[in-house]
Structures are given as C-alpha cells and as structure tokens.
Amino acid sequence: MFAGRKVRFGSYGNPTLIPLRIVQRIAGIADGWTGYFHNWRELGKAKARKWNRFFMASTETVESLQTAKKWGLRVFHASPVKPDGLLECVADSHGIECIDCMLCAGGKNAKDIWIDPHGSKKKKAVLAATK
Numbered sequence: 001m002f003a004g005r006k007v008r009f010g011s012y013g014n015p016t017l018i019p020l021r022i023v024q025r026i027a028g029i030a031d032g033w034t035g036y037f038h039n040w041r042e043l044g045k046a047k048a049r050k051w052n053r054f055f056m057a058s059t060e061t062v063e064s065l066q067t068a069k070k071w072g073l074r075v076f077h078a079s080p081v082k083p084d085g086l087l088e089c090v091a092d093s094h095g096i097e098c099i100d101c102m103l104c105a106g107g108k109n110a111k112d113i114w115i116d117p118h119g120s121k122k123k124k125a126v127l128a129a130t131k
Contacts, residue, residue, distance in 0.1 A: 002030045006099050009035030009055060016043065016051050023054050034104040036076050045071045054106040056113065075112045076104055086114035 007030045009015035009023065015035045027033050035055035040048040041064075048057065049072055057073040059065040065083060068075045077086055090096045090103065092115055098104065104113060 002026045004029075004031055006031050006102065007033040008098065009033060010037070014039055015055055020050065027054055032102045032105060034098055034102060035106065036104065040068065040071075040073060048073060052107050056104050056106055069112075074107050074110075077112065077114045078117045079114065080116055082114045082116070085112070087111040089113050089115040092116065 007026060009018070009026075014037055015023065016037045016039055033054065036058040037043075037048075037051055037055040038058045040051070040057040043051065052073045056076040057068040057071075059068050059075045059077045060079060062079075062083070065075060065077050065079075075086075077083065082088065087103070090101050091098060103111065
C-alpha cells in the first residue's frame, strides 16, 4: 500500500502513536515522507532522537526550539518570528506543496524549517511567541 508513494505521517494526531517498527517499514518502502511530532519532550531525549530520524520536532517558542536543538533534534518551528538559520517553509515562500518539497522528512535533511503560523492556530502561536 505504501510502496512507491509519498506519505504524510500524522496529518491528524501524533505519529509517535504508531509503533516505530511500523514507521520504519513504511518509510523503507515509500518514495518519501513528512511528519512532525509534538510529544518529543514527553518521550525524553533518547527516544525523541530515535523518532527524529523520521519526524521533525514541532516547536513554537524560543525555549522549545533551543531545547530541541540541544537534544540534537531537527525542528519544524511555527512562530510569527523567524529565528536566524532556519529555512522558511517553501510552501509559504514559493507555493510548493509538501508532496513536491519533502524537506520535512525528519533527520534526513539538514535544515530546520520555520513557518509563520496561519489559520486558526495563529492567535495561539503569537501569544506563545511573546511569552
């Protein structure tokens, strides 16, 4: 079912609820994947690093970004303020869809990604960023 396809893990929900061995198998036969995990702190550093091979750590505040980076995690940072050194999500900057970009494939790529929040989460993100 996943062979030759691109997979977006966790479109609704946290993909770390899928057993790691299943994620490994899907990623091993898929043409590519994207995914973000929000519970990286709850998992702890060692487990979060295992999951980061497949998923990017989702961060919203400067503190969460710094912690994730100290842990050696690649991040997808949603904030109205773009930190230095992060690549702007090309969906926003160039109108390229995720399925065509595939930069958010966990630790597979080198750059951390930033996006300016939009939609229903924008107000919450602005409040978190200004704390």
